[in-house]
Amino acid sequence: MFSKRSIRQSFLIQLIFASASLIFIFSSILYFYIERSIFEEKHQELLNYAKNIAQNESIYGSEAPSPEMYLGLNVEIIYLDVTHLDIEMYxxxxxxxxxxxxxxxxxxxxxxxxKITKEITATKILLKKILNYLFVINIAGFLLVIIYAIGLSKMLVMPVKTLSNKLSNMNEHLMRPIKVEELPEEFEPLGITINHLIKRIQNFVKYQKELFIGTAHELKTPLAVIKLKNQVTLIKKRSPEEYIDALKVTNKTIDEMNFIVTNILNIGRQEGAQLEKPQEVDVIKILTQKADDFKLLAENEGKKLHIHLEPCGYMAVLQVSLLNQIIQNFLQNALKFTPKDKSVTLRSSQNNYGLLIEVIDEGCGIDESSDLFAPFKREGNKPGVGLGLFLAKSAADALSAKISIKNRTDGITGTVASLNLNSKLSCILPAN
Structure with missing residues (x-):
């Protein structure tokens, strides 16, 4: 039922031990208080008898004695060979x-x-009965504490067992988010985290399937081109120049295949980057450095890169390589689809979620109905493998950030690529 690392077992032992100790201490204090109170009353009673006799008054003072007060009481005068003997009671x-x-x-x-003697046998018997009653109450209380502790510990681990059962029944084909509203309030953060993980796994499984299918398709086409070109070349003898042209076509196709393989390897590298230890960095500083690099590239292409970064500093705990990969992809796509003499804007601002980073271009726009983050998904008439946004989405999921690409709504053709960093692990730097 329990193991050495069982939290429930540890909780049960500690609760039972603490409750039993509390019951024992409380009962002991209660018994000693009752005993002391009763004997102090008996001591004071005998002392009052002695004072009344010494003052030549009635033994009971001004009170009218009842028959019970005479029972077990014996008063006598004794002579001792000592002087200044203090009051003694035994x-x-x-x-x-x-x-x-x-x-x-x-x-x-x-x-x-x-010498005043009073029989207190009945009092002693009464105290013994009280002690027995307290002992029985302690045993009953201890048993109730055990039952309560078992029930409480079972109730506390029930949500964990429920989550475990739900997760154990899931597979890559049947994954459903957990209903957080059905969990106790203390387990809501765990449920939210598990749902976030489930969503990431769903996206991972979905995109991995598309990646495998897309990879096979992308590699199959150039291989078919190479094979067909070689077959045509081998049908009859040709001049050296024709063989050279055929080899050039083959090499070009091989280069395209290498480019695809390189991008696929980048996916593996990014998964490794997701395991890097997060660092505390200034995101605004990283954006400024990245903007400076792409500003020169934009000028060489006859384009402009505008920069508007707010606040002046924003500390966050994250994997820097993943953030660089997303921003680099946004800027590369923006410059690639933006015509000459047009501009690209990199800006940042704070919102309720955290830090919003946006790259705004003046390109041809996108089809918002398509899944732009799927592997090998291409937009526009520009060359490319179609894995950049897929890698950016994976990196954003690893950073627990929101990523989106939408068309501009200010009347200008173009897109807005945004990354919203979570503010739970971040803070704003003061202006000074």
Whole structure:
């Protein structure tokens, strides 16, 4: 039922031990308080008898004695060969009966003392019954604590077992998000995290299938071209120049295949980058450095790159290589599809989610109904493999960031590529 690392077992032991200790301490304090209160009352009673007799008053003072007050009470005068004897009180047992005795100075000149004895057997029996009752109550309380601890521990681990059962029944074909509203409030963050992970796994499985199919298709076409070109070349003898032209076509096709393979290898490298240890960095500083690099590239192509970064500093804990990959892809695509003498804008701003990074171009726009982040998905008439946005989406998922690409809505043709970094692990730097 339990293991050495069982949290439930540890919780049960600690709760039972703490509750049993609390019950024992409380019962002990209660019993000693009752015992002390009763005996202090008996001591004070005998002391009052002695004071009344010493003052030549009625033994019971001004109170009218009841018959029960005479029971078990014995008063006598004794003579001792000592002087200045303090008040002494002690218990004795005789014939299974318990007596409480008080020695009180009466006449020190005659060395006489009052010896007042009161039978307290009934009181002792009462205290013994109280002790037995407390013992029975302690045992019953301890058993109730065990039952309560078992029930409470079972209730606490029930959400974990429920989550475990739901996750164990999932596979790559049947993955459903967990209903967070059905979980206890304390487990809601765990449910949200699991749903985020499930979503990432769903996207991963979906895109991996498309990646394998797309890779096979992309590599099959150039291989077929190479084979067909070689077959045509081998049909009859040709001049050296024709053989050279055929080899050039073959080499060009091989270069295209190498470019595809290189991009596929970048996917593996990015998965490795996702395992890198996150660093605390200034995102605005990284954006500024990346913008400076692409500003020169834009000028060489006859285009302009505008930069508007706010706030002045924004610290975040993330994998720098993944952030660089996303921003680089955004800027490369923006410059590639933006015509000459047009401009690209890199800007950032703070919102409720965190830091919003946007790259705005003046290109041909996109078809928003298509899945732009699918592998080998191409837009426009520019060359490319179609893996850039797929890698950017994977990197954004690893950063727990939101990524999107939409057409501009300000009346100008072009797109807006945005990355929204989560603010949970970030903070704004002061202006100074």
């Amino acid at each position: 218990e004795t047992t005789k014939n299974n009966e318990i007596y409480l005795t008080l020695i009180y100075p009466f006449n020190l000149d005659e060395l006489s003392y009052l």
